[in-house]
Amino acid sequence: MLEGKFEQASLLKKVIESIKDSVKLCNFNCSAEQGITVQAIDDSRVLLIALKMDAGCFQEYRCDRDLVLGLDLESLGKILRQGNNDDYLTVIAEDTPDKLLVVFEDKKKDRISEFELKLMDIDSDVLSIDDMDNDCSITLPSAEFAKIARDMKTLSESLQILVTKDSVKFAAEGTIGNGSVILKPHTDMDEPDESIRIDLNQPVNLTFGAKYLNDIVKATALSPTVTIKLTDKAPALFEYRLPSGYLRYYLAPKFEDEE
Amino acid sequence: MLEGKFEQASLLKKVIESIKDSVKLCNFNCSAEQGITVQAIDDSRVLLIALKMDAGCFQEYRCDRDLVLGLDLESLGKILRQGNNDDYLTVIAEDTPDKLLVVFEDKKKDRISEFELKLMDIDSDVLSIDDMDNDCSITLPSAEFAKIARDMKTLSESLQILVTKDSVKFAAEGTIGNGSVILKPHTDMDEPDESIRIDLNQPVNLTFGAKYLNDIVKATALSPTVTIKLTDKAPALFEYRLPSGYLRYYLAPKFEDEE
DNA sequence: ACGCTTTGGC
């Protein structure tokens, strides 16, 4: 059987909130060694989501044999919203499960809430993703990236990201006008998460669909920083680190003729 | 060229937020002596808005020759929302401009956001408004007036304002019931902005469209107090003072047969 | 376009 206990219900809640607008149904793969992993492609088949929650995400984690749990994220989200953020949260499944058991326990009060979520059979191909070398890597406060993505979407459906050795520029061109935000790297000793870091092998100039970036930044609450890895003409990686694991988004850039 | 730098982006942001729901397009008149002035009539041609931002509103102000900037306030609002309230904000236009450049600079970080907003040709007549004598003038906390305007709108489409020497009464009559708020003048030494002051030459009894009053009180954030000048059978003036300048609304009263 | 809900700032 699977039994995973989160110290804070909020962790799983935020994870599901981060991806449920992109993906309706997906398989959670559970194993003893890997913890829980998910790979899913959004309904328009443009955005690939890779989640990894290692055993370290859990206060207790046990998985007797590998399981695939087919979940409706909308339904799971409804259930997760019923717990309080700092409840204990335990997810339980039998070895040949037809349902997922979700249990909240209030840390102080004698309150236990239990939910059974029906599982589904979901087709999915698991792609192997090479951890290739990137032209550049940018780490910045996730909230700052989220604001840029949201703001620029008001101007255009496309967001261009240009990285040079000493700056990253986000630019949008739309009918009402053009806009750009330029960030320069800096190290904030007092608040390291506020730092902006650019590691560059080669300058890049890529354009992405603003809609997908807005889906991606829903993960902002999961981590104070986000790391963006870009390579010319290749899918970009946006990574939010979990206490132990990650939530990664892979997004293909737009090409010139479709911008 | 025009170059105006605000110490706080929030000032222009609040001004635009205050008027953009009433007026979609309007001309900003820029000159060396007058600073930036706007006169606009709301889309239903009932409410007249007069804005004056003197050079004193700016940290730096330069205007080589008179300019008229035709702006879409909705678009400008989108751009202004992208800055942080205490960013520096600089607006720049060439002498024969086809666009307005809007630049935010974070005071601490190395962040610069630039936007180009396309300008438009907008017809507009500038009316001359006599600064006539009024029957009475009332100054009260802007938040208090805003609450009255909002609350009374739930009762009726019309709000009656009755002023006598020692009180101002706001009254609404509607199908669910009638309501009134009576304020008496008082001077608050500790918090002068909380004072209520009535200067009266002659009692007045006027009725206004509640909808327009609700548009007017969107300017509440601009000033802790509002001054209302009323004259029988003449447009009322609602004035919010800026650091250096003002935002004024002129609203014609309803007449008996249309109430 | 308005109201409600969620998120961020004080």
Place this chain on the structure above:
DNA sequence: GCCAAAGCGT
């Protein structure tokens, strides 16, 4: 913890 502003949904 409370209040205000921004974003989302109807």
